[in-house]
Amino acid sequence: MDSRPLAEYTYPGVVKYLQQEFTRNERDRIQWNSERQDMKLAIVRLTSENLALKETNQRLEKELASLGGGSKLTNKGTIPTDSTETSHPEPTPLNIEPLKNAREHLKSRMNEIVTMLRGTDLDxxxxxxxxxxxxxxxxxxxxxxxxxxxxxxxxxxxxxxxxxxxxxxxxxxxxxxxxxxxxxxxxxxxxxxxxxxxxxxxxxxxxxxxxxxDSGTGLAKGTDGPIFALSAHSSTVISISALHDQLLTASKEGDINQWKLPELVSDPENARPMKSFFDTTTPKFMSWIDETTFVTASPYEIKLWDSSKSTEAPTVHFKVSKEIKDIQTTPNQIVTLDSTGIMVYELKNMSAKPAAIPLKGTSMVQCFTILNNTVFGLHTNSIDEYDIQTKTKTKAHALEIPLSTPPTKITALDTTLTIVSSSQCILYDLTTESSWPIESAGPAFINCELTDNQYVAFYANGDVKVYDRKGDKVEKEFNHYCEVISSKLSGLVPPGIGKLYQKKYAITTGDDMTVRGWLV
Structure with a gap:
């Protein structure tokens, strides 16, 4: 007996072997089914032959009986004067339809076997x-x-x-x-x-x-994986939104799922959507208004949904004349950004179309965020504050650090704003009116958001990194695909969305129709 210790199985090797075995077993199963159909064909053929033999036997018995009767009359010297020919009954037509179907099925099975025998691509x-x-x-x-x-x-x-x-x-x-x-x-x-x-x-x-x-992807040892991964959509997830313990995910095809965040964290394998909705348009933007009402927006249409009702249709929907670039909400307003500037829709009645009021002086705003009833509109090198109640401009801030690329997103936490472009993430303190940048020497930024003592950066190659607030030290590193990527496969599925919820859950989406949650 060999006393050497057993070598380790490799995960790719085992999977490859199992796939080979599955291919062989599937080929054997198809061949067995083909043989079974062949046996059925033989049974049909033998049954037909048996019926034909029975009919032939009956005909011969009648002929024999007729010949026997004529012989007896001849022996007695009596020959019938009016003799008639012995009638031979026509055989009953056979049903060849089962035989035809069996042959066609056998032909298709043989084609499938030939395809299986050619092997499969074990990439x-x-x-x-x-x-x-x-x-x-x-x-x-x-x-x-x-x-x-x-x-x-x-x-x-x-x-x-x-x-x-x-x-x-x-x-x-x-x-x-x-x-x-x-x-x-x-x-x-x-x-x-x-x-x-x-x-x-x-x-x-x-x-x-x-x-x-350790394949040279920049992934450090100790990197954590996702705490949940949802694959409940048939197309790419293009928008997500969370409020308290509720999470909404919407796909490009219009299906919307509502989840319980605690269930996703505690038992991700068995988590199922609480409720599903269907949007006939593409819900490019989505945001909660309160615990039961949320809003979705396609480029030219806004819809309000009531998750407490059994119906899957929106309670209110209306069209807009300008293409929507972004949408955010408060308990009483829907705020949108289009080519003319920022528009505020007052929600006085959840069952009727809200009134629209434009914010003056926002035609050059590139992106915005809302904090404590204040709208922060980001221009190229400045930030303007607007009171959402009075619809007036209250303050202006100049950015000390110029943006090298156009801004794509702005978020707020307490007195700090986070301004994101593809190559920069700038933190701006509203109290001291000071700012400091975080440059991206490698992949482009998707988003940056703050916690109490850290900031979370989402990158275009799939990385999610957590830094301290001053940005001089990397605390942790996460990666979407740390379990599968190598130096040849990095950036295989770039993320489409990266958002931070409850200051501890980083939720991301990619082109693989999966929503992942990371514990910050």
């Missing part, structure tokens, strides 16, 4: 995309065990070939990997597939999980 990238959450758990578990073993002198045994038993008719599926007892090593060599004889094969290189951990 490692597609394999690793099967279940991203498993990769996160495996990576996290290896790090925890490595920390427990840190400081111990562990002798690394030699490499060993560990076979994953292949079937006689399937290619060998053996993987060679250095045995490392729960210690993360610095050698990130690729895992190569070999056949049972030890000869190198032409199988494609499989990426080991050690490579995924």
């Amino acid at each position: 490692v990238v597609n394999i690793l995309e099967l279940k991203k959450e498993r990769g996160v758990l495996a990576v996290s578990d290896r790090r925890k065990r490595a920390e427990l073993e840190k400081g111990k002198n562990v002798e690394s045994p030699g490499s060993a070939d560990f076979p994953i038993t292949p079937e006689p008719d399937s290619p060998g599926a053996f993987y060679k990997k250095p045995v490392t007892p729960d210690v993360i090593i610095d050698d990130h060599s690729n895992v190569e597939a070999v056949d049972p004889t030890g000869e190198e094969t032409d199988s494609e290189t499989v990426i080991g999980d050690d490579e995924i951990l």
